[in-house]
Amino acid sequence: MILVxxxxxxxxxxxxxxxxAQSDESVINLDKLTYAGNLENLATLKDDPRHIFVRGDIGxxxxxxxxxxxxxxxxxxNFAAESHVDRSIHGxxxxxxxxxxxxxxxLEAVRAYWQNLPSPAGGGGVGGxxxxxxxxxxxxxxxxxxxxxxxxxxxxxxxxxxxEPNSPYSASKAASDHLVRAYHHTYGLPVLTTNCSNNYGPxxxxxxxIPLMIVNALAGKPLPVYGDGQQIRDWLYVKDHCSAIxxxxxxxKLGEVYNIGGWNEKANLDIVHTVCALLDELRSRADxxxxxxxxxxxxxxxxxxxxxxxxxHKIERELGWKxxxxxxxxxxxxxxxYLDNQDWVRNVQSGSYRQWMEKxxxxxxx
Ligand code: NAD
Ligand code: TYD
Numbered sequence: 001m002i003l004v005x006x007x008x009x010x011x012x013x014x015x016x017x018x019x020x021a022q023s024d025e026s027v028i029n030l031d032k033l034t035y036a037g038n039l040e041n042l043a044t045l046k047d048d049p050r051h052i053f054v055r056g057d058i059g060x061x062x063x064x065x066x067x068x069x070x071x072x073x074x075x076x077x078n079f080a081a082e083s084h085v086d087r088s089i090h091g092x093x094x095x096x097x098x099x100x101x102x103x104x105x106x107l108e109a110v111r112a113y114w115q116n117l118p119s120p121a122g123g124g125g126v127g128g129x130x131x132x133x134x135x136x137x138x139x140x141x142x143x144x145x146x147x148x149x150x151x152x153x154x155x156x157x158x159x160x161x162x163x164e165p166n167s168p169y170s171a172s173k174a175a176s177d178h179l180v181r182a183y184h185h186t187y188g189l190p191v192l193t194t195n196c197s198n199n200y201g202p203x204x205x206x207x208x209x210i211p212l213m214i215v216n217a218l219a220g221k222p223l224p225v226y227g228d229g230q231q232i233r234d235w236l237y238v239k240d241h242c243s244a245i246x247x248x249x250x251x252x253k254l255g256e257v258y259n260i261g262g263w264n265e266k267a268n269l270d271i272v273h274t275v276c277a278l279l280d281e282l283r284s285r286a287d288x289x290x291x292x293x294x295x296x297x298x299x300x301x302x303x304x305x306x307x308x309x310x311x312x313h314k315i316e317r318e319l320g321w322k323x324x325x326x327x328x329x330x331x332x333x334x335x336x337x338y339l340d341n342q343d344w345v346r347n348v349q350s351g352s353y354r355q356w357m358e359k360x361x362x363x364x365x366x
Pocket of ligand 1: 005006007008009010011012030031032033034035036037038056057058059078079080081082083084098102141142143144173195196197198199200205
């Protein structure tokens, strides 16, 4: 049994689906179901007894404590977070609450549970089958954004790079990473941290670049490119991120940090052109023109980081992990998934989503 937090969000739901497709080990899924959490992502697990969903906050230590005591997981994988940079600019408080205070309470509950697990040397404790003090793991899922922004000539982020977060989102994730590190050094909590680059793939909420471009293109709306569109991100297909997390959970060295990336540095405008070209091929516009016609340059994001790039040599060298998808194969699968799942898109475009679009894209949200 493992406990996953934030397992109804984009990466968490992909992780839970992949986990149960590959193993019979059950998952307790603790998720607050914010605007970003969506049980429809997990619809195929509705009658699966291996998946136990609990609506709750990682910051609620009594809920977490009860779940740990009752189910006695051998690992906790922490995806739960506020994750959207633009939202963190408009309203940072939720990011501080969940990403920092929430992670702190989660760590406290996990520490109390872990300290009482049985140890082969000591015996006793409350651990269930498979959960021992030695084998237990707390895996914290984080982002490359904690390392700040690179110039065009800089080498890619290594695990040893300084933390230089620039947005309220990345600062809150950086703080959570530091807490996780401190719980290892101070209390010996067996932690692992992963810092991953930008993900894309199925179930990605359409406020983020790639799904937003697909959804707006199909709806005949503008494709809003911030600034000059030359900001660079390093894209990884979400299922490759999930396989990397499984690998770190199984083989990672305690207290270590692993950077995860896809070796796919691309400028935003190139991403948007690729999405347009795939849509032109797979679902051409009624007027025969390219979706590129819908590209609209808009005011840049304040403090916009220019470039992220991950050096993923450590996880490859030490744990043998490499991404499976190329960007070309992953983006084609992704565009096709959105074409095949338009009901899912319609269902996530709730009232609160429409308000967000009006706030972030003044004058553009049609
Ligand atoms: P997401 O916003 O799609 O999902 C977050 C999930 O956490 C949602 O289901 C939400 O309901 C839940 N949640 C939020 N606050 C909670 C709380 N207080 N208690 C319990 N659940 C809560 O995010 P995502 O893109 O799936 O990202 C997951 C994790 O991976 C985050 O920690 C993020 O920082 C990290 N990450 C994301 C990316 C990316 O490209 N999306 C890249 C690297 C790292
Ligand atoms: P995003 O998906 O928000 O991820 P992050 O900011 O965490 O990297 O954005 C990816 C890049 O796309 C980022 O440089 C901002 C840019 N972007 C746009 O140009 N237009 C948009 O409408 C959005 C949402 C993002």
